[in-house]
Amino acid sequence: MSDGHSITIRSAELREVALPLVRPFRTSFGEDSEKRCVLVRVEAEDVTGWGECVADVEPRYGEEWNASAWESLATFLIPSVAAAGPVDTPERVAERTAWVRGHRMAKAALEMAVLDAWLRAGDASLASHLGGVAERVPCGVSVGIAPSVEAMLEEIHGYLAKGYRRVKLKIEPGRDVAVVREVRDALPDVPLSVDANAAYTLADAPLFEALDELGLVMIEQPLGHDDLIDHARLQTRLRTPICLDESIRHAHDAAAAIQMGACRIINIKPGRVGGLLEARRVHDVAQERDVPVWIGGMLETGIGRATNVAMAALPGVTMPGDTSASERYFHRDLTEPFVLEADGTMRVPAGPGIGVTPLPGVLEESTLRTQVVDVEKL
Ligand code: SMG
Ligand code: MG
Secondary structure (H helix, E strand, O other): OOOOOOEOOOEEEEEEEEEEEEEEEEEOOEEEEEEEEEEEEEEOOOOEEEEEOOOEOOOOOOOOEHHHHHHHHHHHHHHHHHOOOOEOOOHHHHHHHOOOOOOHHHHHHHHHHHHHHHHHHOOOEHHHHHOOOOOEEEEOEEEOOOOOHHHHHHHHHHHHHHOOOOEEEEOEOOEOHHHHHHHHHHOOOOOEEEEOOOOOOHHHHHHHHHHHHHOOOEEEOOOOOOOOHHHHHHHHOOOOOEEEOOOOOOHHHHHHHHHOOOOOEEEEOOOOOOOHHHHHHHHHHHHHOOOOEEEOOOOOOHHHHHHHHHHOOOOOEOOOEOOOOHHHHEOOOOOOOOOOOOOOEEEOOOOOEOOOOOOHHHHHHHEEEEEEEOHHHO
16 A cells, blocks of 8 residues: 655664653563563655554563564664665555565564654644544553452452453463452452463363353453464464464464364454554454454553554554553653543544654653664665
């Protein structure tokens, strides 16, 4: 798809930033007390584009980490895109980097930056380019593993008071059925889900059968991070829909997972599938097969959050996302804060490109290192 304009990338810059989190976020694979990520900035003639990489300090959620993303962007991805001439459509980013196997989080960050610049040059918003239909999107919240059920409930009550429409509990072996049952007993009517981040095996099926009794909206990624077949086996034993996150790397995985019954819901994260355009294809595959999707989160700053909220405006996104307000994560976000309305919705950015830019002061204070990739010399 092209609307006839192209941009030429004149320079690109990588930047690693660190923002303290309001409270530590604990999952089955560890605890984060600060958000550290790589940003990509591309400069074209009259426009600048920003992208955010969802990799973390260590490769626990996926295979990439901040240093690998930095290296793949500087050495292979940015040169491949910039040296191949003007970008007449954002699809070129994926085409020009297809020879690099994997590194989907890094690819997604670069595509986001190029797409932002290209859309700004054409004065179009990301949501409208993707085919978004909603102006406001319903939001859920993901609650990290807490030291006690009391602490968890106190946190959840705070979120419910703000209007969040679905609460997701992180679980891990040893902190699962009993904790979820207590939360369910305390909050019988709240839409609740759990996310295991691949911490279990099929041998734990009885545990999931116990969770099946608690009226959960879904059970997210219970088994192996790259598994489909065991998820299909587990799904036959449960009424609660399984939602896949880590296992879905592209639209082809989504089609395969749905066909084999490995999930009944999909969590879409653009960074996990190699970019926003592939994320839209995952959405399309699911929509054609009547499988609900929602937009996940990777504790993004306002840059990545803007694109998640734009994705959430697509018509097949029928469940609240992990698209929470800036204040749930940061005292000061990198951009103007994303705000939750009292009805549990968030406004979709409508300005050109991703609709937000980093606040210069916060950006400078958060920056750990930068590197200019001199594309003129390529
Ligand atoms: O952005 O609110 C958020 C976090 C949502 O739970 C969340 N993300 O597996 O879905 C997931 C996790 C991955 C991040 S753990 C560091
Ligand atoms: Mg998940």
